[in-house]
Amino acid sequence: MASLAVPKPPARTRRSLGGGVGPIGLGVATLWLSLIVLLPLAAVLTKSLEGGLGGFWDAISAPSARYALLLTTAISALVALINVVTGTLIAWVLVRDDFRGKSLVNAIIDLPFALPTIVASIVLLSLYGPRSPVGIHLYATKPAVILALAFVTLPFVVRSVQPVLMEVDREAEQAAASLGASGWTTFRRIILPALYPALLGGAGLAFARAIGEFGSVVLIGGGIPRDTEVASQYIAKQIETDRPASAAAVSVALLLISFAVLFAIRWFTKRKDVG
Amino acid sequence: MALAATFLALVVSACGGASDEVGSSNSSESTNAAATDGGGAEVKLSLVAYAVPKVGFDLVIPAFNQTPEGKGVTFSQSYGASGDQSRKVESGLPTDIVNFSVEPDVTRLVKSGQVDEDWNQGEHKGIPFGSVVTIVTRKGNPKGIKTWDDLLKDGVEVVTPNPFSSGSAKWNLLAPYAEKSNGGQDPKAGLDYLSKLIGDHIKVQPKSGREATETFLQGTGDVLLSYENEALFAERNGEEVEHTNPPVTFKIENPVAVLNTSKNKEKAQAFVDFLYTPEGQEKWAEAGFRPVDPDVAAKHAADFPEPEKLWTIDDLGGWGKVNDELFEPETGSVAKIYDEATS
Numbered sequence: 001m002a003s004l005a006v007p008k009p010p011a012r013t014r015r016s017l018g019g020g021v022g023p024i025g026l027g028v029a030t031l032w033l034s035l036i037v038l039l040p041l042a043a044v045l046t047k048s049l050e051g052g053l054g055g056f057w058d059a060i061s062a063p064s065a066r067y068a069l070l071l072t073t074a075i076s077a078l079v080a081l082i083n084v085v086t087g088t089l090i091a092w093v094l095v096r097d098d099f100r101g102k103s104l105v106n107a108i109i110d111l112p113f114a115l116p117t118i119v120a121s122i123v124l125l126s127l128y129g130p131r132s133p134v135g136i137h138l139y140a141t142k143p144a145v146i147l148a149l150a151f152v153t154l155p156f157v158v159r160s161v162q163p164v165l166m167e168v169d170r171e172a173e174q175a176a177a178s179l180g181a182s183g184w185t186t187f188r189r190i191i192l193p194a195l196y197p198a199l200l201g202g203a204g205l206a207f208a209r210a211i212g213e214f215g216s217v218v219l220i221g222g223g224i225p226r227d228t229e230v231a232s233q234y235i236a237k238q239i240e241t242d243r244p245a246s247a248a249a250v251s252v253a254l255l256l257i258s259f260a261v262l263f264a265i266r267w268f269t270k271r272k273d274v275g
Numbered sequence: 276m277a278l279a280a281t282f283l284a285l286v287v288s289a290c291g292g293a294s295d296e297v298g299s300s301n302s303s304e305s306t307n308a309a310a311t312d313g314g315g316a317e318v319k320l321s322l323v324a325y326a327v328p329k330v331g332f333d334l335v336i337p338a339f340n341q342t343p344e345g346k347g348v349t350f351s352q353s354y355g356a357s358g359d360q361s362r363k364v365e366s367g368l369p370t371d372i373v374n375f376s377v378e379p380d381v382t383r384l385v386k387s388g389q390v391d392e393d394w395n396q397g398e399h400k401g402i403p404f405g406s407v408v409t410i411v412t413r414k415g416n417p418k419g420i421k422t423w424d425d426l427l428k429d430g431v432e433v434v435t436p437n438p439f440s441s442g443s444a445k446w447n448l449l450a451p452y453a454e455k456s457n458g459g460q461d462p463k464a465g466l467d468y469l470s471k472l473i474g475d476h477i478k479v480q481p482k483s484g485r486e487a488t489e490t491f492l493q494g495t496g497d498v499l500l501s502y503e504n505e506a507l508f509a510e511r512n513g514e515e516v517e518h519t520n521p522p523v524t525f526k527i528e529n530p531v532a533v534l535n536t537s538k539n540k541e542k543a544q545a546f547v548d549f550l551y552t553p554e555g556q557e558k559w560a561e562a563g564f565r566p567v568d569p570d571v572a573a574k575h576a577a578d579f580p581e582p583e584k585l586w587t588i589d590d591l592g593g594w595g596k597v598n599d600e601l602f603e604p605e606t607g608s609v610a611k612i613y614d615e616a617t618s
Contacts, residue, residue, distance in 0.1 A: 064617060130494035139493055140479075222495065224479050225617055240359045240482045241439030242604065 041255070048248035059249035064225045068234040069253055075142070075230070076210035079149040080203040086150075087157025087202060088195070094158070095165045109159070112152050117215030120151050124220040140222025145230060148216040153206035160202035161195055168194050197269040204265035208258045318542045319349045323364055324374035325357035325442055326485035327505050328529065331404065331562035335550065338558050344545045356483035357442030364389065364534070371537040372547060374529065376442020376484070378594040379602075381530050394532040403550035404564040406527040407520060407582065408450035411491065411499040411506045414515040418497050422521050423451040426472060426498060433476045434496035436487040438602055438609065442529075443484030445602060447500035448472075448609060450525035452601075453586035462600075466608050473609075474616040492516070502527060503579070507563035522583040529564075 048056055059065060094106055112120065124147060128138040138144040168191055176186045214232035223233045231254050238247035322332065332352060339345035353360065353368075361380035364370045365387050373390070375381055381401070384390040395401035412420050418431060426433055438444035448469060456465030479495055481487040484505055491499035492514055499506075499516070506518035531550060533543045549555045556571040565579050566572050572579070591597050601609040 125493070137494075140495060222479065222490070222493075223481075224495075227478075237437065237440075237480065237482065240356060241437055242358065242362060243439075 048252040050245040059246040067226045068231045072231040080207040083157040083206045091161040120216040121219035144220045149210040156206040157202035160198045164198040320371045323370045325376040326483035334558040356440040371543040374531045379598045401530045402528040404559040406502040406504045408525045409503040409518045411518045432496040434491045435500040437480040440482045454523045459591040504563035526587045
């Protein structure tokens with residue numbers, strides 16, 4: 001039965017590729033991607049080059065633009081790193097431990113996706129702002145920005161690691177344990193290699209999200225130029241003060257950073273998979 | 276076949292959509308007709324304003340609704356940084372009435388043909404209310420800041436919005452500029468003061484007057500430069516701040532205009548006219564804005580003390596000149612100081 005069923009699908013796929021649905025599907029996908037993603041990106045790129053390459057360079061190398069870009073990249077990398085550690089831990093707890101209310105916790109993980117990020121900013125402000133009920137004052141400091149970004153990027157690593165962790169070969173772990181490996185060694189030598197691609201992928205998404213994040217940072221971050229102003233805030237400021245070309249230039253710089261990181265991660269995981 | 280059917284369905288529904296639109300625009304035209312007949316049908320006016328007069332409109336609009344003219348008129352209101360709002364209207368935001376912090380934001384719409392050139396030819400030159408620039412400090416004024424010179428004391432951090440998006444910011448900078456330059460006669464002295472203020476004492480750049488207030492209330496800075504009405508608003512809300520009008524300060528004049536593209540021009544004009552009536556003026560005074568009607572102003576003289584010297588934009592040569600010389604991006608002297616200090 002099974003051996004009969006297996007060869008059949010490829011045949012159907014091949015036939016459908018020649019039959020017309022394939023090209024239409026491909027065409028629709030390309031058209032959609034072009035309309036929704038590529039066309040606006042091309043427009044941003046054009047806008048950013050309004051003042052020529054020199055204008056583009058001036059816009060992104062203005063001291064506060066450069067600072068905002070560096071700060072955003074550094075903090076996003078740090079937040080991705082934090083997520084790698086805490087996200088793995090949370091995924092681990094959710095997969096391996098049993099406790100009451102586990103499904104509730106599981107659902108809470110996705111909440112940062114559903115919550116408008118400006119609400120996150122307000123909540124953080126009322127918790128850690130000048131009228132903090134817990135006595136922690138983080139308003140307009142870098143830790144506040146990190147906290148806000150960690151909040152909105154929480155789900156990425158958890159959700160990419162979780163399914164992989166479920167699939168990990170428990171027998172190999174038991175074998176390692178029976179051969180005298182400590183818990184940490186087992187984790188490092190058996191589990192971590194299996195998790196690598198998922199971890200990198202999750203971290204990459206978290207990084208890309210953090211680098212463009214605006215809403216969650218806008219209130220709690222304070223937006224002090226050359227201190228806590230992240231790139232998206234800098235861009236908003238440029239638009240509000242009627243300098244759209246400079247805003248577009250910094251946006252393009254952000255896009256390039258993000259794209260480079262995502263591309264590097266893809267390349268890295270692919271190589272890892274092959275090896 | 277199925278594809279063709281789907282396509283047909285799409286076309287049909289698209290036509291349906293189109294005819295719906297036609298129907299709705301017809302119906303809105305008929306509401307207009309009814310309204311101009313004085314039939315009392317519902318009219319919705321769209322008001323686009325700078326960030327802080329919401330408290331005033333919250334009082335004025337219900338009062339307008341009490342009048343026969345204003346019966347049944349509803350408002351959609353949008354508030355934000357003055358320059359930002361003006362650019363939105365310029366690029367096509369459907370609007371009936373605009374209220375900006377500074378005249379150049381209306382002038383932008385005159386240039387784009389959306390506001391008639393004679394908008395400021397009335398008795399009060401299109402200005403139904405105003406205020407003065409004031410210094411807001413933490414309660415008790417711990418750093419003893421009372422004059423423009425006090426702002427330059429060591430370690431004083433000043434919060435004022437970004438002059439390229441905010442009208443409030445322009446007024447705030449013009450006040451000490453007018454004093455130091457003696458009404459524009461010695462621009463260099465005025466600019467020297469501003470470069471010290473902007474370079475050494477201004478760290479954050481909120482986009483509007485309201486955002487600046489929020490930033491200050493969150494704990495940033497020692498001094499907030501703002502509209503007197505905004506200071507009164509914060510104090511009445513029980514915030515831990517107080518304001519001092521410096522002895523020499525600047526008269527703020529906030530223009531209102533009706534767009535000639537408005538579909539409800541007459542109602543919009545009726546509302547704007549109401550702002551100048553004693554009733555309307557009374558409401559502005561209650562909200563902390565300085566009324567322009569002399570009788571109403573006399574009645575509230577105690578709330579709005581006269582400073583020793585009050586410079587006006589006319590003393591500096593009018594907005595056209597001031598904007599070109601000081602605030603024009605890239606070329607204005609204040610714009611250059613700002614770019615140097617904050618870019």
